[in-house]
Amino acid sequence: MAAMVRDEQEVVQRGEAGKQTIAAASGFLDWTTWQMIDSILPTGGFAHSYGLEAAVQAGLVYDGQTLERFAVTTVENAGALLLPFVYAASRVREMGVEAWVVLDCGLHAVMANGVARAASVGQGKALVRLAGGVFKEIAAEVAAIRGCVMGKPARAHGHHAVVVGRLLGLLGVDAVTAQRVYLYLTLRDVLSAATRLNLVGPMEAALLQHRHAQLAERVMGKYANRSVLDAHQIAPVIDTLQGSHTQLFSRLFCS
Amino acid sequence: MVESTRVKAEAYMDPGKESGWKKLLGPSFKERALTGIIKVDRVAGKSAATRTFAKYPLKFLIPSKIAASGVDVVWIYAISYGGGIVSNDSITQRVEVLPSCSAVITTQASTKIYKSVKGKMCEQILQAYVGREGLLAVLPDPITCFKDSKYMQVQEFYLAAESNLVLIDWMTSGRIDNGESWEFGLYKSTNHIYLQDEKLDQSTPLFLDCLCLEQGVGISVADRMQGFHVIANMVIYGPKLAAFRAQVQKNVQALTQTAFTRRKSADFTAHLRNSRSSCTEPLLFVSCSTIGLLDEGLVVRAVASTTEVVYDFFRAQLAYIVSEIGACPYASR
Numbered sequence: 001m002a003a004m005v006r007d008e009q010e011v012v013q014r015g016e017a018g019k020q021t022i023a024a025a026s027g028f029l030d031w032t033t034w035q036m037i038d039s040i041l042p043t044g045g046f047a048h049s050y051g052l053e054a055a056v057q058a059g060l061v062y063d064g065q066t067l068e069r070f071a072v073t074t075v076e077n078a079g080a081l082l083l084p085f086v087y088a089a090s091r092v093r094e095m096g097v098e099a100w101v102v103l104d105c106g107l108h109a110v111m112a113n114g115v116a117r118a119a120s121v122g123q124g125k126a127l128v129r130l131a132g133g134v135f136k137e138i139a140a141e142v143a144a145i146r147g148c149v150m151g152k153p154a155r156a157h158g159h160h161a162v163v164v165g166r167l168l169g170l171l172g173v174d175a176v177t178a179q180r181v182y183l184y185l186t187l188r189d190v191l192s193a194a195t196r197l198n199l200v201g202p203m204e205a206a207l208l209q210h211r212h213a214q215l216a217e218r219v220m221g222k223y224a225n226r227s228v229l230d231a232h233q234i235a236p237v238i239d240t241l242q243g244s245h246t247q248l249f250s251r252l253f254c255s
Numbered sequence: 256m257v258e259s260t261r262v263k264a265e266a267y268m269d270p271g272k273e274s275g276w277k278k279l280l281g282p283s284f285k286e287r288a289l290t291g292i293i294k295v296d297r298v299a300g301k302s303a304a305t306r307t308f309a310k311y312p313l314k315f316l317i318p319s320k321i322a323a324s325g326v327d328v329v330w331i332y333a334i335s336y337g338g339g340i341v342s343n344d345s346i347t348q349r350v351e352v353l354p355s356c357s358a359v360i361t362t363q364a365s366t367k368i369y370k371s372v373k374g375k376m377c378e379q380i381l382q383a384y385v386g387r388e389g390l391l392a393v394l395p396d397p398i399t400c401f402k403d404s405k406y407m408q409v410q411e412f413y414l415a416a417e418s419n420l421v422l423i424d425w426m427t428s429g430r431i432d433n434g435e436s437w438e439f440g441l442y443k444s445t446n447h448i449y450l451q452d453e454k455l456d457q458s459t460p461l462f463l464d465c466l467c468l469e470q471g472v473g474i475s476v477a478d479r480m481q482g483f484h485v486i487a488n489m490v491i492y493g494p495k496l497a498a499f500r501a502q503v504q505k506n507v508q509a510l511t512q513t514a515f516t517r518r519k520s521a522d523f524t525a526h527l528r529n530s531r532s533s534c535t536e537p538l539l540f541v542s543c544s545t546i547g548l549l550d551e552g553l554v555v556r557a558v559a560s561t562t563e564v565v566y567d568f569f570r571a572q573l574a575y576i577v578s579e580i581g582a583c584p585y586a587s588r
Contacts, residue, residue, distance in 0.1 A: 057515055058514070058515060058540065060481055069474055069478060069479075069481075072473040072474050073473060073474060073479050075473070076471050076472060076473040080467070080471070105459075105460070106460055106463060109460040109461055109462055109463040109546075110463045110464070112462055112464055112544055112546055112554045113542075113544055113554075113556070114544030114545060115544070117544070215472065215473060218472035218473075219472055219473070221472070222471065222472050231465065232443070232445075232465035232466060232467040233464075233465065233466050233467070234466075234467060234468065234471060234479070235479055236466060236480075236486045236556070236558055237479065237480060237481055237483055237540075237558050239556060240540050240541065240542050240556040240557060240558045241540060241542070242542075243542025243543065243544055243556055244511045244514075244515065244540070244542040247508060247511045247512065247515070247542075248515065249515075
C-alpha cells in the first residue's frame with residue numbers, strides 16, 4: 001500500500017496520462033478503509049458499550065432521547081480525548097516504532113478509568129493479532145508492533161486508538177480519514193450496544209447513526225489534527241459511571 | 256505488563272525535569288514568575304518549612320498546632336486575597352517535599368473564580384516534587400466557577416521512588432444557592448503525575464489527566480452533567496498508603512452497590528428524569544481504578560448532587576490516614 005501511495009504521487013506528477021492509475025490506487029484505499037470499519041472484521045468492538053450499560057443501570061439512560069444525549073457526549077469525548085492519539089499514530093512517516101511505544105504508554109497514563117483502559121487494550125490487541133494475517137502488504141510493520149505489544153517482556157500495551165491510527169497510516173490511509181474512521185467506530189459500537197440493550201430498535205439506531213454523521217463532522221472540525229497535549233475529557237459523569245461497570249450485578253458487555 | 260517505558264523520544268510523554276510546564280503552557284511559560292515557593296525539609300529530625308515565599312495574590316499560613324502531637328507533618332494553607340481569583344490573576348507555585356518529610360497543602364474555604372473580564376482567564380499552576388519516602392497531601396476545598404468565569408489549572412507532580420501522594424481535585428457548578436449552575440465559560444484542570452528515576456534522570460508518566468468543560472460541538476455542559484453539581488477526583492499513590500488504598504477501594508465498591516441498587520426507588524428515578532425536581536436524598540456516584548504497573552496507585556472519580564455529600568465522602572476516607580496527616584482538613588466543613 002505504501003508503494004501504491006508513492007505511485008499515486010508519481011502519477012500526479014505525470015499529469016493526465018496517469019489518471020487511471022490514480023483511480024485504481026484510491027479505489028483500493030477505499031476498500032481498505034471500508035474493511036477496517038466493517039462489522040465483519042472480528043475485533044471484538046461489539047463486546048463494549050462505552051459505559052452505556054452502566055449508565056442504563058444507573059438510570060441515566062432510559063429512552064431514545066437520553067440515549068441520544070449519551071451518544072453525542074461519547075462521540076465528542078472520543079474526539080477530545082482519543083483523536084489526538086489516532087492522529088499522531090497515523091503519521092507513520094514521522095513516527096517510528098519507538099516513538100509509537102512512548103505514545104501508547106502515554107495513552108495508558110491518560111486512560112485512568114480501568115474499565116475503559118481494559119476495553120481499549122483488548123480491542124487494540126485483537127486488531128494487532130488480526131492485522132498481521134489480513135493486511136499482508138504491511139506484515140513486517142505489523143510484526144514490529146506485535147513484538148512490542150505481545151513480546152516478553154511487553155514494551156507497549158496496544159491501545160485501540162494508537163493501533164487503529166498506526167495501521168491505517170501504514171496502509172496509506174490519510175490522517176483525516178483515519179480520525180473519521182475512529183469516530184465512526186465509536187458511534188457504531190455505542191448504537192449497536194443500544195439496540196442490544198433494547199433502548200432503541202434497529203431502525204431508530206440507523207436513523208440516529210445517520211443523523212449523528214453531522215455531529216461527528218462537527219467533532220472532526222473541532223478536534224481533528226490536534227496535538228496529544230490537547231487531549232482532554234469532557235464527560236465526567238459517563239466516565240465515573242463506566243468505572244463502576246465491573247461492579248454491576250448482571251451485565252451483557254465487557255465495558 | 257509493560258516492563259519499561261523509558262524510551263527517549265520527542266513525544267510530550269517524556270518531559271525532562273523542567274519541560275513539562277513549558278510544553279503545556281506554551282511560549283508564555285517564561286513570563287510567569289513564581290508567586291509561591293515552599294520547601295519542606297528535615298530540621299532536628301522533624302519536617303519543617305525551611306523556605307516560604309508568597310506574593311500577591313497568594314499567601315501561605317503555616318500554623319504549627321493543626322496536626323495531632325506526635326505526627327510529623329507540616330500544614331500549609333494556601334490562601335488567595337478575598338478568597339478567590341479574579342480574571343487575569345495567575346498563581347504559580349512550586350512545592351518541594353524533601354526525602355522522609357510530610358506536608359499537607361489545603362485551603363480554608365472553596366476557591367471562587369470570578370467573572371472573566373475582557374475574556375481573560377484565572378490560572379493556578381502547581382509544580383511539586385516529593386522526595387524518597389516523603390508524603391504530600393494536596394487536600395483543597397472545591398473550586399467554584401462563577402457565571403462567565405474562565406479558569407485553567409495545571410498541577411504536576413514528580414514523585415521519587417517510595418514517595419507518597421494524596422491528591423484531591425474537585426469543583427462545583429457555581430453559586431448553586433443563587434440558582435447558578437454550569438454557567439461558567441471554561442474550566443480546565445490538568446493533573447499530571449510522573450515517576451522519577453533519579454539514576455537515569457528521567458520521568459515516566461503515571462497519570463496524565465485533563466478535564467475540560469466548555470461549550471463544545473455537542474450538548475451543553477449542563478446537559479452533560481445531568482443534574483449533578485460536583486465533580487471530584489482523588490489520587491492515592493505510594494507504599495505508605497497501600498492499606499489506605501485498599502480501604503478506599505472497599506468503601507467505593509460498597510457505595511457503588513448502594514447507588515446502583517437505590518435507583519430502583521421511585522423518588523430517585525423521578526429525580527433523574529427531571530433534574531429540576533427536588534430530590535430528598537443527595538446523589539453520589541463514585542468509582543475507582545488502579546493505576547501503575549503494579550497497581551500501586553488508585554484513582555477515585557465521583558459526581559454528586561451536593562457539595563456536602565462529597566465532603567462527607569472525603570472525611571470518611573481521610574479518617575484512615577489521620578495518623579499520617581495529623582488531622583482532617585474538612586473536619587469543620
